[in-house]
Amino acid sequence: MIEPARRSRGEMSAATSARLVAAARAAFARDGFASTSMDALCTEAGVTRGALYHHFGSxxxxxxxxxxQIDAEIGERLDAENQRHADPWEGFRACCHLWLEQALDPEIQRIFLKDAPAVLGQRMREMDEANSIAPLRDALAELMDTGRIARTDPEALARLINGALVDAALWVAAAGEPQPALARAHSATDTLLRGLGTQR
Structure with a gap:
């Protein structure tokens, strides 16, 4: 009798967390982090303020x-795009371009590119280290090992490419006409990546 009750409490806890995240995601995208009221979030999620503190602390x-959650979804899109390409180099290039295209999504613009770096600071940088730079470094090291790109320090190159893509995405997101800006960013990215390649 005890174990089913524990599972039930765990399921309820997960459901409460999911409701809070869904409500927060919608509110942050619509109103921005600073303008979102915690009381309004709790009301929309149908939970108490104490539940928010219990699950997320603040x-x-x-x-x-x-x-x-958003980062995981972007990662899934990039993984799916990479798997569409038999050639690892073409998959890498396609993922760089797909990342730029995320800047057209208003939700990603507001939450991921604007509010999160300003609010989370060092924690956002730590997430970037784990979820962006480390996979980039590993992919680049593999491409170097197979002779597809010129040999250099993969860690340094990953940071350069990541910084360039993030800054370009911010530029696209802030542009008055984002589609032309995205086209220019795609073209410049192709030029940048061509410089890494080697002839087989």
Missing amino acids: KEGLLEAVVH
Whole structure:
């Protein structure tokens, strides 16, 4: 009798967390982090303010949970895009371009590119280290090992490419006409990546 009750409490806890994250994601995308009221979030999710503190510790903790969710979804898109290409180099190039295209999504613009870096600071940088730079470094090291790109320090190159893509995405997101800006970013990215390649 005890074990089913425990599972039930766990399921209820997960459902409460999911409702809070969904409500926060919608509110942060619509109104921005600073303008979102915690009381309004709790009302929309149908939970108490104490539940928010219990699950996430703070409004910033809830933002971090939303960012993790969005980041995981972007990662799934990039993985799916990479798997579409038999050639690892072409998959890498396609993923760089797909990342730029995320800047057209208003939700990603507001939460992931604008509010999260400003609010989460060092924690956002730590997430970037784990979820962006480390996979980039590993992919680049493999491409170097197979002779597809010129040999250099993969860690340094990953940071350069990541910084360039993030800054370009911010530029696209802030542009008055994002589609022309995205086209220019795609063209410049192709030029940048061509410089890494080697002839087989």
